[in-house]
Amino acid sequence: MCNTIRMELYKIFRMKSFFVLAIITIAMVVLTAAFLVDDIEENTQAQSTQIIGINGTENGSTDNSVQFGITESVEGMDVDNLAVLEIYGQHLSSGLFILFNVIFLVLYVTADIKNGYIKNIGGQVKHRSSLIWSKWAAAAAYVLVFDVVTFLVEAVSMRISLGYLHWGSFQIHLPYIGVQVVLQYSFLVACMTITMVLRSRAFGMLAGTCLSMGIAGLICSGIDAVCGRFLSIRNLHLENYLLTTKMSELLPGAGAVQIRNILLLAAAYLVVFTLISLVSVEKRDLL
Amino acid sequence: MNEILLETHGLTKQFRHYKAVNNIDMHIRRGAIYGFIGRNGAGKTTFLKMVCGLANPTAGEYSIFGCTGKELAQVRPRVGCLIEAPGIYANMTARDNLMIKARLFGIKDKKYADGILDTVGLSDVGRKKAGHFSLGMKQRLGIGLAMVGNPDFLVLDEPINGLDPQGIAEVRDMLRRLAQERGLTILISSHILEELSKLCTDFGIIHKGCLIKELSQEQLLQQCEKRLELVLDEPEKAMTILDGMNIHKYEAIDKTHLYVYERLEDSMLINRELVTAGVLPREMKVNQEELESYFLNLTSA
Known part of the structure; x- marks a missing residue:
């Protein structure tokens, strides 16, 4: 098992797409830091500012609405007192990082299926389940490296852009960032599972990007509406059980109960999707 | 020499109503180079995938090194395979490709990859990306990948496919050398009997999923x-x-x-x-x- 994990780690950090996406992500982080001051100043006239991408709301409402797209709010931020941990937490909850991670990990999990490498090793491992565990471990290592690197880039960029470096409250932001990372990882495991079950890079990428942009929230709202209208089931709120909803809902300084519930949901996702992956790799033929 | 390394009993693979492999009983002696011959679509690859543990049989069973069923997990690392196209990372070098798989066996020494590159005749490729290799070089690298971990049994699915006559001769010589020097048992599939007859010691002929004949080189030549x-x-x-x-x-x-x-x-x-x-x-x-x-x-x- 350890050797299989070493092999996956060796592979993941040698993929061309790893470096390409790392460069793009770092560029995005630098750019957001560079335009941060302008965005906050513009925000004095508007309630919220879009930093990246699109911001869509259902029925034009702002509260309790299903959001899709990548949105970061700079509302209430003070140009003279911007904290690295706060801005970094915003990036995590917005879905900015998750989008890049989904793109890379879909490429990663489909690479050995696409080029046939899986057939070189699939027969030589003692248990096929180790192919899944090793991928999960490699993905976890990747997420950690990615988050640490982007955090450091964020800090340096903010120092250069703002002229000062203020970390923010570790007590408030570290648990928040930790939970966001767990949610991020659970979400990525779900996307990797979907890709492996579908065995299609195109569909995996489509599903991953749509989910990371919050499309599942829209689908859940639709299901809620249908259930409400035809089955008389009201207040279903399926979107409350989505990882992306929890990512955007969670705020720094959240209570212990909320954090526990969110972590339980993340664990449930991990268990369910890992089981699906294991069954898929054990029972199906390796193509 | 006559010890049976691979033995299958009624091995069958069915996709819905179509039997791709139908009730195959195959016997491969230790140290043999077994030519598995059949036309395109005869069921060669499906059979090899089952032997390599990439596909589950619908019916029947097989033993490798005397192990069967769940015991097979113990001998799986001793079976190197090249199934269909060589599975290589195109944007990596040949050495990197080999080192990825070497990690699976806990091998970190880069000289190990150099040794395999030398064996398969790719020692002079340097930093050239595998994606820029010719078809013959890719096939050699595929065979090299199958050899990582020093397997005792090599399963090669059409390794001479698409090669020019010189490439075929080179791969043939290389496999013969491997079998002689390392005592490997090789199961090699092809649809070209003429080519395999120059290399193999035993033959199995598959047609429409059924193994219609198993014979030794002497018997084939006699035919x-x-x-x-x-x-x-x-x-x-x-x-x-x-x-x-x-x-x-x-x-x-x-x-x-x-x-x-x-x-x-x-x-x-x-x-x-x-x-x-x-x-x-x-x-x-x-x-x-x-x-x-x-x-x-x-x-x-």
């Missing part, structure tokens, strides 16, 4: 040897007469056909002796079958 073909009604009686003439290298094919492989120049004498003994040959001719036509006759029957 294609120059022979006197006799069509007669009493082959048993004819055999007694041949023994009396001190001719022992013959074979009764069926109830009416008898092949004689020696003293072909004495065909007139054989004919006279048979007629004298009251055995009248209905047909008698000296014939030699090409490997290709032998294969075609088998698979079109």
Whole structure:
């Protein structure tokens, strides 16, 4: 098992797409830091500012609405007192990082299926389940490296852009960032599972990007509406059980109960999707 | 030498109503180079995938190194395979590709990859990306990947596919050398009997999912040897007469056909002796079958 994990780690950090996406992500982080001051100043006239991408709301409402797209709010931020941990937490909850991670990990999990490498090793491992565990471990290592690197880039960029470096409250932001990372990882495991079950890079990428942009929230709202209208089931709120909803809902300084519930949901996702992956790799033929 | 390394019993793979592999009983001796021959779509790859543990059989079982069922997990690392196209990372070098797999076996020494590159004749590729390799080089790298971890049993699915005659000869020489120097057992599939006949010690011919013949190199060569073909009604009686003439290298094919492989120049004498003994040959001719036509006759029957 350890050797299989070493092999996956060796592979993941040698993929061309790893470096390409790392460069793009770092560029995005630098750019957001560079335009941060302008965005906050513009925000004095508007309630919220879009930093990246699109911001869509259902029925034009702002509260309790299903959001899709990548949105970061700079509302209430003070140009003279911007904290690295706060801005970094915003990036995590917005879905900015998750989008890049989904793109890379879909490429990663489909690479050995696409080029046939899986057939070189699939027969030589003692248990096929180790192919899944090793991928999960490699993905976890990747997420950690990615988050640490982007955090450091964020800090340096903010120092250069703002002229000062203020970390923010570790007590408030570290648990928040930790939970966001767990949610991020659970979400990525779900996307990797979907890709492996579908065995299609195109569909995996489509599903991953749509989910990371919050499309599942829209689908859940639709299901809620249908259930409400035809089955008389009201207040279903399926979107409350989505990882992306929890990512955007969670705020720094959240209570212990909320954090526990969110972590339980993340664990449930991990268990369910890992089981699906294991069954898929054990029972199906390796193509 | 006669120890059986791979043995299958009624191995079957069914996709819905279609049996891609149908009830195959195969036997591969340790140290043999086994040529698995069949036309495109005959079921070769599906069979090899099952043997390599990439696909689960619908029915039947197989043993490798005497292990079967769940015990197979213990010997899986001893089976190296190249199934269909060589699975390589195109944007990495040959050495990196080998080192990825070497990690699976806990090997970190880069000299290990150099050794394999040398064995498969790719020692001079340097930093060239595998995606820029010629087809022959990719096939060699695929074989190199199958050799990582020093397996005792190599399963190669059409490794000479798409190669030019020189490339085929090089791969053939390399496999022969590997079998001799390392004592490897090799299962190699192809649809070109002519090429495998120059390399393999044993052969299995598959057609429409069924293994229709298993034979050794000697038997194959005998099949294609120059022979006197006799069509007669009493082959048993004819055999007694041949023994009396001190001719022992013959074979009764069926109830009416008898092949004689020696003293072909004495065909007139054989004919006279048979007629004298009251055995009248209905047909008698000296014939030699090409490997290709032998294969075609088998698979079109």
